[in-house]
Amino acid sequence: MSSVVTNEKQVSAAVTTAPAAPAIRVAGPSRREFLYYIWGASILLLIGEAAAALVWFGLPRFKEGTFGGTFLVPADKVPSLDTAPFNEASGRFWVSNANAGLTVLFGVCTHLGCLPKWVDQNHRFECPCHGSKFDIYGQWLDGPAPRNLDRFPTTIVFTDGTSATMNAEGDPIPLEGRQIQLVQVDTGKRIKSPGRGIEFA
Numbered sequence: 001m002s003s004v005v006t007n008e009k010q011v012s013a014a015v016t017t018a019p020a021a022p023a024i025r026v027a028g029p030s031r032r033e034f035l036y037y038i039w040g041a042s043i044l045l046l047i048g049e050a051a052a053a054l055v056w057f058g059l060p061r062f063k064e065g066t067f068g069g070t071f072l073v074p075a076d077k078v079p080s081l082d083t084a085p086f087n088e089a090s091g092r093f094w095v096s097n098a099n100a101g102l103t104v105l106f107g108v109c110t111h112l113g114c115l116p117k118w119v120d121q122n123h124r125f126e127c128p129c130h131g132s133k134f135d136i137y138g139q140w141l142d143g144p145a146p147r148n149l150d151r152f153p154t155t156i157v158f159t160d161g162t163s164a165t166m167n168a169e170g171d172p173i174p175l176e177g178r179q180i181q182l183v184q185v186d187t188g189k190r191i192k193s194p195g196r197g198i199e200f201a
Ligand code: FES
Pocket: 109, 110, 111, 112, 113, 114, 127, 128, 129, 130, 131, 132, 143, 144, 145
């Protein structure tokens, strides 16, 4: 009997003195590695944002023929000299052809934004809201509008293969006897009139 007790004590001692099994540690990223990951992710995010911005600004934002984009006006729509300007309603512009040349006017009144109409018998634009009046070049004649009508940058392509582009002031483009093939109007960049004034007659 005492030998059984001794064996149990020996077994118990063996169990309590057995070396502990080594703890299994799952190696996680060190603090430095973690910071590297964060830094790498930030760089990737920045590159992604830069690429998205490039694509966004590189793509044309307005389709051709929609307001804000480019309009192509064929020669047969261009008015003859000193006749009623052509209205492209979807582009909100008028194409005028007079002695000083061809110009493209933004068809919105510079007073409070109504839409002046061409009145043929008076040979001028008249605004239905408060009576401002503008000549065929969009120059202010009368009424509360603070400045001439604004213009849109325009390029004329002629049948002889040459072309002419409106200057930064938005002055009419002299035709000099050339035949128009096409008028290209950029409704995305308005040339703001500096004020009232008659420059062209
Ligand atoms: S909006 Fe044209 S005159 Fe007032």
